[in-house]
Amino acid sequence: MKRSRLFTMLAATMALVCAFALAACGGSPASDEPADSGSAAASGADNSADITELIVGFDQAYPPYGFVGDDGEFTGFDLDLAAEVSQRCGWEVTYEPIDWDAKDTLLDSGAISCIWNGFTMEGREDDYTFSEPYMLNGQVVVVKADSGIESFDDLAGKTVITQVDSAALDVLEGDQADLAATFASLEQIGEYNTAFMQLESGAVDAVACDLSIAEYQMAANPDAYAQLPDMLSEEHYAVGFKKGNQQLADKVTETLREMDVDGTIEELCNKYAEYGISYDNWVLE
Incomplete structure (x- = not known):
């Protein structure tokens, strides 16, 4: 036990001596600041662009x-x-x-x-x-071209779908919550392609989505869909x-x-x- 304890004390002493020696080799004056105070992490430096x-x-x-x-x-x-x-x-x-x-x-x-x-x-x-x-963007509502839905007022009692955790959902739960309250339901789905498949099948009456998504779907199916004239919101990418x-x-x-x-x-x-x-x-x- 004594030998072991002596060995431990000697090791601790040597570690302390080495620490002082390393500090001396650094050529820095003594300071009350932590040893790594000049590092990027300690100084708050932003090196996020240093990537490959x-x-x-x-x-x-x-x-x-x-x-x-x-x-x-x-x-x-x-x-x-x-x-x-x-x-x-x-x-x-x-x-x-x-x-x-x-x-x-x-x-x-x-x-x-x-x-x-x-x-x-x-x-x-x-x-x-x-x-x-x-890029300029906005949140809009798309319906089937022959649906007879021509304004936000016509969405009363209708089923509207949007993507989960989307900007359209944020708007309909925020600034346009009063409008959403008139819907029969506001559904959420994992991605917009399936949302438009549901619109096409008649499972839902409208899709709330980004302007870019609406433009893409209408460009691909020019006779199938119509965008309501008013925007839910205007924003940017x-x-x-x-x-x-x-x-x-x-x-x-x-x-x-x-x-x-x-x-x-x-x-x-x-x-x-x-x-x-x-x-x-x-x-x-």
């Missing part, structure tokens, strides 16, 4: 911003934006289709770098660090990052601006024009 891979979290059933193309590959306006930004910044881009309900957990854990998928920023400013807004990742958000914003100046943005808008994307709705200058 941009992992883009997106809903793979959200055309035209992110979806599975006819060739089985991921495609979409936002995914193309992310790929071009990554190439210019020297990052590898990875597309990560996510469960929309799990987006916050995935972002906070670092499993994804950002949410880039027609992501509405209004009402979410306290939860994410955003790039500057780049931005890229959402983990709270505090301002440097990464600024880098993406700066690169998007460069892409607009050299004409790349307009080219991508034209590429997806048949899906309802318009350069007129680009707002980042």
Whole structure:
């Protein structure tokens, strides 16, 4: 026991001597500050743009911003934006289709770098660090063209469906709660493609969704659907990052601006024009 205790005391003493020796080798004057006070973590420095891979979290059933193309590959306006930004910044881009309900957990854990998928920023400013807004959006209501529904008043007693945790749901539970109270029911579903299938089948009377989604569906089925003339709300799309990742958000914003100046943005808008994307709705200058 004595030998063991002596050994322990000697080890502790040597550790203390080594600690002083290391401090002396550092050449820093003695200070009351913690030894790591100059580190990025301790100083609050934002190194979020120091990445080699941009992992883009997106809903793979959200055309035209992110979806599975006819060739089985991921495609979409936002995914193309992310790929071009990554190439210019020297990052590898990875597309990560996510469960929309799990987006916050995935972002906070670092499993994804950002949410880039027609992501509405209004009402979410306290939860994410955003790039500057780049695209005008709004929340609208789409009905079957022959439904006879022509205004919000005609939705009284009707069944309306929207995507779970969507901007449209936020509006209908918030500023437009009085309107939603007139519905027979407000249903929620995992993704909009199925919502429009239900509209087509007559299972629901209307879909509340993003303007971009409405434009995409109406472009694909010009005689099937009609958009009600009034908007539920008007808002903007931005890229959402983990709270505090301002440097990464600024880098993406700066690169998007460069892409607009050299004409790349307009080219991508034209590429997806048949899906309802318009350069007129680009707002980042």
